[in-house]
Amino acid sequence: MKDRAAYGFKMTILSVCFLAVFFLSFFLGRYDLDFPAVVRILTDRLIRFLSFGKLGLVPSWTGAQQAIVVNIRLPRILAAVLIGAALSVAGASYQGMFRNPMVSPDLLGASTGAGFGAALAILLGFSYTGITLSSFIFGLSAVLLAYIVSKASRIQTTLAMVLAGVMVSSLFSAGTSFVKLVADTDSQLPAITYWLMGSLSSIKAKDVEFAAIPVLLGLVPIVLLRWRINLLTVSEAEAKSMGIETGKLRLLVIICATLMTSAAISVSGMIGWVGLAVPHFCRLIFGQDYRRLIPSSALMGALFLLLTDNIARTVATSEIPLGILTAFIGAPVFLYLIITGGSEKND
Amino acid sequence: MIKTDKLCFSYSSNAVLRDVDFQAPEGVLVSVLGPNGVGKTTFFRCLLGFLRPTSGSVEINGKDVCAYTKRQLSKQIAYIPQSYNPVFNHTVMDSVLMGLTSSLGLFEQPGKTEEEKALKALEELGIAELAGRGSMKISGGERQLMLIARALVQDAKILIMDEPTANLDYGNSYRVMQKISCLREDGYTVIFSTHNPDQALRWADRVFALSDGQVLADGPADSAINEQVLKKLYSVDVAVNTVRAGNDQYRVCTPFGE
Numbered sequence: 001m002k003d004r005a006a007y008g009f010k011m012t013i014l015s016v017c018f019l020a021v022f023f024l025s026f027f028l029g030r031y032d033l034d035f036p037a038v039v040r041i042l043t044d045r046l047i048r049f050l051s052f053g054k055l056g057l058v059p060s061w062t063g064a065q066q067a068i069v070v071n072i073r074l075p076r077i078l079a080a081v082l083i084g085a086a087l088s089v090a091g092a093s094y095q096g097m098f099r100n101p102m103v104s105p106d107l108l109g110a111s112t113g114a115g116f117g118a119a120l121a122i123l124l125g126f127s128y129t130g131i132t133l134s135s136f137i138f139g140l141s142a143v144l145l146a147y148i149v150s151k152a153s154r155i156q157t158t159l160a161m162v163l164a165g166v167m168v169s170s171l172f173s174a175g176t177s178f179v180k181l182v183a184d185t186d187s188q189l190p191a192i193t194y195w196l197m198g199s200l201s202s203i204k205a206k207d208v209e210f211a212a213i214p215v216l217l218g219l220v221p222i223v224l225l226r227w228r229i230n231l232l233t234v235s236e237a238e239a240k241s242m243g244i245e246t247g248k249l250r251l252l253v254i255i256c257a258t259l260m261t262s263a264a265i266s267v268s269g270m271i272g273w274v275g276l277a278v279p280h281f282c283r284l285i286f287g288q289d290y291r292r293l294i295p296s297s298a299l300m301g302a303l304f305l306l307l308t309d310n311i312a313r314t315v316a317t318s319e320i321p322l323g324i325l326t327a328f329i330g331a332p333v334f335l336y337l338i339i340t341g342g343s344e345k346n347d
Numbered sequence: 348m349i350k351t352d353k354l355c356f357s358y359s360s361n362a363v364l365r366d367v368d369f370q371a372p373e374g375v376l377v378s379v380l381g382p383n384g385v386g387k388t389t390f391f392r393c394l395l396g397f398l399r400p401t402s403g404s405v406e407i408n409g410k411d412v413c414a415y416t417k418r419q420l421s422k423q424i425a426y427i428p429q430s431y432n433p434v435f436n437h438t439v440m441d442s443v444l445m446g447l448t449s450s451l452g453l454f455e456q457p458g459k460t461e462e463e464k465a466l467k468a469l470e471e472l473g474i475a476e477l478a479g480r481g482s483m484k485i486s487g488g489e490r491q492l493m494l495i496a497r498a499l500v501q502d503a504k505i506l507i508m509d510e511p512t513a514n515l516d517y518g519n520s521y522r523v524m525q526k527i528s529c530l531r532e533d534g535y536t537v538i539f540s541t542h543n544p545d546q547a548l549r550w551a552d553r554v555f556a557l558s559d560g561q562v563l564a565d566g567p568a569d570s571a572i573n574e575q576v577l578k579k580l581y582s583v584d585v586a587v588n589t590v591r592a593g594n595d596q597y598r599v600c601t602p603f604g605e
Contacts, residue, residue: 003479099434224454231445233435238428241395242501243421243449288435288481291456 088301090257091275105275109168113142139262197321198269214263218256273330353403378551425498436481446497488519508539
């Protein structure tokens with residue numbers, strides 16, 4: 001069909017843009033790298049990965065070049081891709097599930113829970129890994145708490161869930177404020193504040209490994225079930241009469257989106273706008289069908305965060321926190337879409 | 348064939364349906380009449396298996412509706428809501444494809460075969476040219492036909508329609524009802540509710556009137572709708588007259604006082 005060909009064409013363009021930005025990102029930074037060295041180092045890593053370390057290229061690059069590519073830029077680039085894709089897919093899924101295009105993945109408190117977990121860990125003097133772990137656990141706990149409250153409620157499930165999310169978010173937000181109040185103003189308070197603004201500057205390979213598992217655990221079921229997420233956008237009675245068990249599907253979407261959001265935020269800090277603006281942007285380009293929206297949101301989210309992180313690390317002498325940049329870029333783009341977005345697809 | 352036997356349903360201590368006996372054979376158009384709050388929606392929800400009867404039973408093709416799995420039931424009976432206010436602008440094609448979900452495996456996506464089936468349903472209802480349009484950008488009447496197409500691809504032979512023309516203008520109401528009445532020829536049983544007795548007289552084979560949770564009238568439209576039944580249902584005086592339009596004669600209702 002013509003429609004299918006148009007989708008294929010758009011996805012090809014998006015993929016080419018993504019690959020180009022992905023590769024160019026290796027050349028951005030204070031230390032200059034030459035093109036052949038980067039290609040050879042990446043090829044060597046790929047061969048080593050596929051052969052379980054048994055094979056590899058004969059090094060024709062310096063140790064410093066390898067350290068920059070493998071230990072600094074590759075983890076950072078992979079983290080941006082992973083986090084961007086995770087937040088966008090989680091946002092798109094939540095929007096479908098709550099039948100609201102203005103919903104972001106932190107609706108049920110995953111971000112504020114993760115923020116509180118990180119702030120508490122910094123206050124208690126935890127290691128870097130401890131902060132990440134605490135943030136992840138509190139992110140999951142916040143959503144679990146919202147879910148339990150909504151289940152105990154007598155009002156309509158979706159509304160109860162949204163209200164419980166607001167309540168839990170405000171609770172954890174107050175908790176974070178309290179932690180900031182009692183934190184040491186010379187060391188802990190700046191660390192907490194900087195964490196809350198979101199950044200990939202201290203990302204290491206082990207962070208990517210830590211986040212990759214829960215992100216993939218959440219991403220794979222959503223990709224596989226993406227057609228069925230369409231059914232969550234119609235009324236419960238309609239979905240039921242079409243033979244769809246919406247309750248189980250909703251719960252699965254919540255679990256998957258929470259896993260992705262909590263894992264992403266635990267390594268990057270608070271990054272807003274991606275989960276809200278990217279799916280919306282994809283809706284305008286690729287339409288509303290979740291068969292197309294999920295893959296395009298993943299790719300567009302990865303591209304968006306990669307570009308934003310490139311700006312964050314190159315535009316000024318000191319790094320600009322990602323949360324600030326995503327808002328600076330996301331808000332005007334979103335405003336533009338709202339103003340011109342009357343020209344929605346499928347007129 | 349769908350039937351209920353002494354169907355009762357209560358919300359806590361509030362009895363909504365009491366000993367309702369109903370029967371609709373294949374290929375008939377049944378109109379359910381009754382004032383607001385009489386239990387029409389509850390009755391439909393029981394037929395659809397959404398609500399379990401307090402007592403009595405609902406049977407589809409000889410099997411209790413509660414004994415079907417959701418997937419099996421979706422192949423027997425389909426639901427068309429009163430209004431459809433999409434939050435997302437899914438295309439008409441995608442909206443119709445949703446009706447095929449229960450025919451697909453858990454991780455399966457609709458493909459070419461499903462799209463052909465959906466297009467055929469749209470063609471049957473005369474709206475194939477809308478397939479690529481957004482469901483938010485079509486008229487209310489077209490949207491109602493889209494929902495009927497979505498129910499048709501489900502392969503269910505019983506269609507439950509909750510006030511199918513409630514939000515439509517005069518012309519669209521007529522066109523939608525005309526399409527609905529054609530479904531009889533393909534063996535569909537259509538059970539629709541309406542607040543307009545004229546619509547029941549014009550289109551329905553049978554009329555099923557509910558009053559105070561009980562059956563007030565049940566039978567062929569011409570005999571079940573009369574001044575007494577309408578007065579009991581709506582508490583207004585109504586004159587039922589015969590008028591000639593073209594080569595046919597129709598019975599119409601005129602309310603005139605309380």
